[in-house]
Amino acid sequence: MRRWGGLLLFWLLFAPVILAAVDQTEIPVTLRAEKLRYYDNSSLVEALGSVEVEFSNAKIKADSLIMDTATDVATAEGHVRLFSRDYDATADQMVYNISSESFVFLGFKSKNRPKNIKGELYISAKQLTDYDQVMRGEQGTITTCGADKPHFSQGAQAMTYYPDDHAEGANSLTYVGRLPVMWLPYIRYEMKKPMQKMFNFGHNDVEGDFVKTAWAWPAGLLLIDLMEKKGIGLGNEYKFNNQNYGLGRLYLYQVNEKDTGLSDWVFRLDDEKMLNEKTKLKFSQRYTSIYQIPSGRLDQTALSLNVSYADKDKRSINMETLDDRLGNLKRYTLQFNQQMGGTFLTYGANYDYAKTAPLWMRGSQTLGWRQALLNNRVNFSFNSTYNHSTAYAGDSGQERVAPAVEFTGAENWFNWRYSQNWFIDLRQYLSPGIARYESTEKQPEIEINPRAIDFKLFSLASSFGFGNYREVKTLPQLGIMRDFTASRFKIGLNATKSLPAGPGTTLSLGAGLDQQLYSPGDQLYAYRENAGLTTDLGGWFRNELAYRKGSTDGNSPFFFDKLNTTFHEATEKITFYRGNQFRWSFTGGRNWQTNKWYDLMTYLSVTPHKNLRWALDSGWDIENTKYKDLVTSLGLVPSDIFALSLALRHDLNLGEVRSASALYDLYFMKGAPNQMHVTLSQVYDTSSRELKLRDIAIVKDLHCWEMRYAYSDYRKEFSFTFRLKAMPDEPFGYASGRGFYFEGFQEAEKQLKNLKMEGEIRRY
Numbered sequence: 001m002r003r004w005g006g007l008l009l010f011w012l013l014f015a016p017v018i019l020a021a022v023d024q025t026e027i028p029v030t031l032r033a034e035k036l037r038y039y040d041n042s043s044l045v046e047a048l049g050s051v052e053v054e055f056s057n058a059k060i061k062a063d064s065l066i067m068d069t070a071t072d073v074a075t076a077e078g079h080v081r082l083f084s085r086d087y088d089a090t091a092d093q094m095v096y097n098i099s100s101e102s103f104v105f106l107g108f109k110s111k112n113r114p115k116n117i118k119g120e121l122y123i124s125a126k127q128l129t130d131y132d133q134v135m136r137g138e139q140g141t142i143t144t145c146g147a148d149k150p151h152f153s154q155g156a157q158a159m160t161y162y163p164d165d166h167a168e169g170a171n172s173l174t175y176v177g178r179l180p181v182m183w184l185p186y187i188r189y190e191m192k193k194p195m196q197k198m199f200n201f202g203h204n205d206v207e208g209d210f211v212k213t214a215w216a217w218p219a220g221l222l223l224i225d226l227m228e229k230k231g232i233g234l235g236n237e238y239k240f241n242n243q244n245y246g247l248g249r250l251y252l253y254q255v256n257e258k259d260t261g262l263s264d265w266v267f268r269l270d271d272e273k274m275l276n277e278k279t280k281l282k283f284s285q286r287y288t289s290i291y292q293i294p295s296g297r298l299d300q301t302a303l304s305l306n307v308s309y310a311d312k313d314k315r316s317i318n319m320e321t322l323d324d325r326l327g328n329l330k331r332y333t334l335q336f337n338q339q340m341g342g343t344f345l346t347y348g349a350n351y352d353y354a355k356t357a358p359l360w361m362r363g364s365q366t367l368g369w370r371q372a373l374l375n376n377r378v379n380f381s382f383n384s385t386y387n388h389s390t391a392y393a394g395d396s397g398q399e400r401v402a403p404a405v406e407f408t409g410a411e412n413w414f415n416w417r418y419s420q421n422w423f424i425d426l427r428q429y430l431s432p433g434i435a436r437y438e439s440t441e442k443q444p445e446i447e448i449n450p451r452a453i454d455f456k457l458f459s460l461a462s463s464f465g466f467g468n469y470r471e472v473k474t475l476p477q478l479g480i481m482r483d484f485t486a487s488r489f490k491i492g493l494n495a496t497k498s499l500p501a502g503p504g505t506t507l508s509l510g511a512g513l514d515q516q517l518y519s520p521g522d523q524l525y526a527y528r529e530n531a532g533l534t535t536d537l538g539g540w541f542r543n544e545l546a547y548r549k550g551s552t553d554g555n556s557p558f559f560f561d562k563l564n565t566t567f568h569e570a571t572e573k574i575t576f577y578r579g580n581q582f583r584w585s586f587t588g589g590r591n592w593q594t595n596k597w598y599d600l601m602t603y604l605s606v607t608p609h610k611n612l613r614w615a616l617d618s619g620w621d622i623e624n625t626k627y628k629d630l631v632t633s634l635g636l637v638p639s640d641i642f643a644l645s646l647a648l649r650h651d652l653n654l655g656e657v658r659s660a661s662a663l664y665d666l667y668f669m670k671g672a673p674n675q676m677h678v679t680l681s682q683v684y685d686t687s688s689r690e691l692k693l694r695d696i697a698i699v700k701d702l703h704c705w706e707m708r709y710a711y712s713d714y715r716k717e718f719s720f721t722f723r724l725k726a727m728p729d730e731p732f733g734y735a736s737g738r739g740f741y742f743e744g745f746q747e748a749e750k751q752l753k754n755l756k757m758e759g760e761i762r763r764y
Helices: 001-020 746-755
Strands: 031-033 035-038 046-053 058-068 075-084 089-099 102-112 121-130 133-143 152-162 166-176 179-190 198-204 208-216 221-225 229-242 246-256 264-275 279-291 297-310 316-326 329-340 345-352 361-373 378-390 398-410 413-422 439-450 459-475 480-500 505-518 522-538 542-556 565-576 582-591 600-609 612-621 630-639 642-651 656-668 676-685 690-702 705-712 717-724 727-735
Touching: 133 166, 179 208, 221 246, 229 582, 246 279
Parallel strands: 198 727
Antiparallel strands: 031 046, 035 046, 046 058, 058 075, 075 089, 089 102, 102 121, 121 133, 133 152, 152 166, 166 179, 198 208, 208 221, 221 229, 229 246, 246 264, 264 279, 279 297, 297 316, 316 329, 329 345, 345 361, 361 378, 378 398, 398 413, 413 439, 439 459, 459 480, 480 505, 505 522, 522 542, 542 565, 565 582, 582 600, 600 612, 612 630, 630 642, 642 656, 656 676, 676 690, 690 705, 705 717, 717 727
């Protein structure tokens, strides 16, 4: 608006000359009026009747306009209307002062379009001055409701509006309709960011009746709470972002409990700062000493420090401490990671201990190293773990370390692996000559795996291995810990073949043999075979039949060698299907090793339409001759205004319901100004054997408002929240046991939609 005054003066003074000299279409500013009057020996110029002044980006209309060239003041009166890119306004009178580049309006009313408000912002004032970058008014109101009689408004004795930034008022009254409902000495509406303002009214057993409020102010977010049992709670949250301190948040909250006499404090500090373009520092501190809802108390201090460097090479170190005063626990944690080209290093340490009897302690460390060697043809890795623990003060405890190394490589016709590990009991001196823990050590082990050979008739894969092993194993029958060392040579052969076996059918065959020779003279032969027949016909039928058998002959002096070597089973899965619309499968089988039948299970899924899905899962326990639980679910969306989800678990043997739930999603007058959205859920109560209401969420459109009601029977909580549609991040309402949340209404909306009432955030 600054440039309008000069243009207006220029046009009023020289309009007659310009109009006579040039065509009007060439003039960037247009003045139209029924009469244009000049006064001799006077600095006044008057335009009368349907006055219209048009600029490149704004237009002013009025009944009359007077320009005083001596004082540089232009006055428009009578049905004054202003049309600009940023807002439209009407006024009884408008005065423009060219020297101060300001507009003064009497009887001002405007319709603004801030960037971060959904819809329009209506501002009115008895008197308002526009300085281009700021507007100041007296006896003004602000609302986002465009009705002739606004459903709500915020009035203020004095108000200031910074376009697209914020609006603030002093001596403010909030009106619902024409009814004043709240007085505030100062109020501020943010346009750039969520205001995070909330009013909570409710009740819970710990705090009694309460009122919890939060207010945006220049120093952050001011928290003021009044609780029947606990008294007054005061706090503040301040978010900062500057060059000296980086990006972070400072939070402080305090309550002197009226019912217990305890003094509660909650302190949080989070800070993140770039030390340089590649190094980031993160710091976090938590001190919490306050009651909990629905019961208990939290008394902890936690610190966290993280420094990370990211470039071609990457490094990070993270340190954390925790002091749990009620749990009598202290914890220290350290983690370091580094990547330099193809080299990776990791280190971690953890130390926990009890501060009171029995004064137990647990400590552990891990170290890992991985890198490529010989032009990436060989990979080397090293890792080691260290553990130390005691059960009480004076206990010698347990202390051991387990390092391991491994080399792997690949050549043109084979790949190989060399590995070695150790198990070292650092308290072995307590039991000289007797191992105290079960373990298996490779001292070392070498494996070579040649490339598979395709003989056309079948493919053959082989493996060769040699190693020295130490195994410490408990023998319950003898009541001793056996410590045994021996060498082993191993060779393995695996043959596989797949071939067609009719229309849509594939036959897969496999056989393998392992021979293991041990230094004491023992020999172990492990034989395995498998067969599979897969049939898929016409996109409606599929059958999967699998058979496998494994057996051993001979003897191994080691226990670990015998694992997963003996088995004998057959399984089958039959499926009838049609795309994604229909699927019905049956599975079962026989385990000859245990001489038992597998459960016969069936699964049915029917999806005739994208809005309808039904699924069923059950079976028969052959060995115990009883039914498996019937699990069924139904999803139904008959229209865009209603959705239903059901789930049921039924004990077919006892004929009773184990669990059940239902979720309903319903719209009334969807898309209309008075739309209502209802979501509710039910769960089955096994004690009363009834399907009971658990959660309700109702959202009701109220023209420029939206009302939301939520109830959770599980937590015995309720909440009422109102929001302005134009400011969805500015809700206020009341709740039972819920407390304040910071994410704004849209985050709360997600919580209510998913009915996760237990996830709310409280003051602490």
